[in-house]
Amino acid sequence: MHSYPAPALALVEQMTQNAAADSRRAMAFQGAPGCNSHRAATEYAPDSLPLPCFSFEDALEAVKEGRADRAIIPIENSQHGRVADIHFLLPESGLSIVGEHFLSINHALMALSDGPFEAAYSHPQALGQSRRYLRERSIVPLAYADTAGAAAHVAELGDTSLAAIAPRLAAELYGLKVIEDNVEDSADNTTRFVVLARAPLDPATLAGKQAMTTLVFEVKNVPAALYKALGGFATNGVNMTKLESYQKGASFAATMFYADILGAPGEAHIDRAIEELAFHCKDLRLLGCYEQARPRG
Numbered sequence: 001m002h003s004y005p006a007p008a009l010a011l012v013e014q015m016t017q018n019a020a021a022d023s024r025r026a027m028a029f030q031g032a033p034g035c036n037s038h039r040a041a042t043e044y045a046p047d048s049l050p051l052p053c054f055s056f057e058d059a060l061e062a063v064k065e066g067r068a069d070r071a072i073i074p075i076e077n078s079q080h081g082r083v084a085d086i087h088f089l090l091p092e093s094g095l096s097i098v099g100e101h102f103l104s105i106n107h108a109l110m111a112l113s114d115g116p117f118e119a120a121y122s123h124p125q126a127l128g129q130s131r132r133y134l135r136e137r138s139i140v141p142l143a144y145a146d147t148a149g150a151a152a153h154v155a156e157l158g159d160t161s162l163a164a165i166a167p168r169l170a171a172e173l174y175g176l177k178v179i180e181d182n183v184e185d186s187a188d189n190t191t192r193f194v195v196l197a198r199a200p201l202d203p204a205t206l207a208g209k210q211a212m213t214t215l216v217f218e219v220k221n222v223p224a225a226l227y228k229a230l231g232g233f234a235t236n237g238v239n240m241t242k243l244e245s246y247q248k249g250a251s252f253a254a255t256m257f258y259a260d261i262l263g264a265p266g267e268a269h270i271d272r273a274i275e276e277l278a279f280h281c282k283d284l285r286l287l288g289c290y291e292q293a294r295p296r297g
Contacts, residue, residue, distance in 0.1 A: 003054045005152035007174045008032040010054050019051040026051045026068035027195075028059040031123075031146030034170035036103060038148065040193045041072050044101040054145065056085065060093045063198060071196045072101065078190045081171075082129040087246050087258050090218050090287055096200035097288030100212065105129065105189040106293040108168045110151055110176040113160035121150035122165035125191075130165055132185040139163065147190060151176055195290075203266040203289050210292040212241075213262035215274075218248065218256050218283040226257070227279055232276025233261065241296045256283075262287040262296060 011033040019026035027048040029037035041050040051068050052057040062068040073090075076082045090097075107130055111117060119140040120127075126140040129135070134141050144164075145149035151170035154162050163179065164170070171178045194214075200271050205212070218223035233240050242260035263270040267284070278284045 004032055005149060005156040005257075006050075007155045008149060008279050009178045010151040011173065013274075014048060015052055019049045022049060023067055024069050025049045026062075026070075028053050028062040028071040030056045030059045030066040030073065032055070032149035032170075033154055034148035034151065034167060034173045035123075035146045036105060036167055037072060037074060037146070037193070038102055038190065039167060039169065040074070040103045040156065040191075043103065044099070044193070045070075052264050054166065056089055060089060060095060060156075063095055063196060064093070066198075069197065070098070071095070072193050073189050073196060074125075075194050077105070077125055077129065079184070079186045080125050082244065083125060087216075087244065090194075090196075091256075091285055093196065095196040095198060096215050097194045097290055098197045099195035099290045100202050100293045101193045101195065102294050103191050103193060105184060105191050106167070106182055107161050107165045107184045107189075108171060109133075109165055109179045110168075110171040111154060111160065112158065112176060113179070115163070115179065116161070117163040118161045120163040120165050122152055123147045126165050126184075129184045129186070130191055133183045148173070154262050170276040176280065179279055181244040182287060200286075200288050201269065201290055203217040203264040206264050206291060207266075207290060210295065211262070211289055212288040212292050212296075213261050213264050213270065214259070215261070216256055216258050216283075216285050216287060217277060217281045219280055220282050229280035236273040236276075238263060238269055238273045239296070262292075 027041045028051045059071045119143045121142045147166035148170040151164040151166040154164040155174040239262040244258045
């Protein structure tokens with residue numbers, strides 16, 4: 001908690017107390033009050049009690065320890081790709097994905113003065129999503145742990161040559177002036193969040209709904225292993241909407257794959273495809289099945 005800038009601490013303390021009083025309604029998120037993950041939590045579950053956490057690990061730990069019923073975590077952005085470290089953290093967390101949420105991202109440039117500005121603080125994702133705007137104005141991007149925390153940091157520093165890129169809500173919370181709205185480089189900028197809980201959803205509860213299943217796997221170290229492993233999805237008519245690879249460890253010999261597929265276990269074609277995938281894998285873990293928040297394809 002005490003890693004937050006001073007202007008954010010009072011809000012963090014109050015929200016933490018509220019969440020502690022009713023942990024079944026608490027939803028953990030990474031960042032200071034006013035960040036996009038805070039917005040996502042209130043959009044996804046308006047009756048929830050948002051619980052701010054300084055890091056992604058802290059948000060996941062809050063759920064594992066029972067201080068929050070769920071966590072909402074950004075996993076990928078339409079403009080800047082996947083969020084760093086998430087693919088490593090999710091499989092190791094022991095939590096299950098039980099939902100997803102798509103959030104339209106609108107960044108604002110905010111500061112204590114009208115400028116000019118030498119530098120702007122924000123989360124690396126937000127800086128990447130606004131790189132053209134910053135470059136055209138010769139504003140140096142400076143990374144911070146989260147967007148709203150960057151706004152609180154600028155307020156704490158009191159330097160009129162510094163700005164922050166964050167949701168408009170952060171300016172209201174930390175007494176900053178909005179210099180310009182919609183500074184993101186793409187008008188359709190969208191971030192996908194996943195919702196995590198201690199227990200997975202029962203696939204039977206998704207009957208009649210458009211479902212997604214997320215899994216991670218490592219294929220056997222033999223020629224054409226990935227080709228063979230993915231063949232079961234093709235022969236069983238399973239649509240794979242996402243496939244990403246990432247390195248496991250420092251050997252650069254063990255590649256993990258993260259995948260989203262349409263459907264859920266219990267459907268015959270899904271079960272057959274996963275069984276065939278498992279035959280060609282050294283490691284296979286289902287991270288969860290959940291209802292689609294947005295149609296694919």
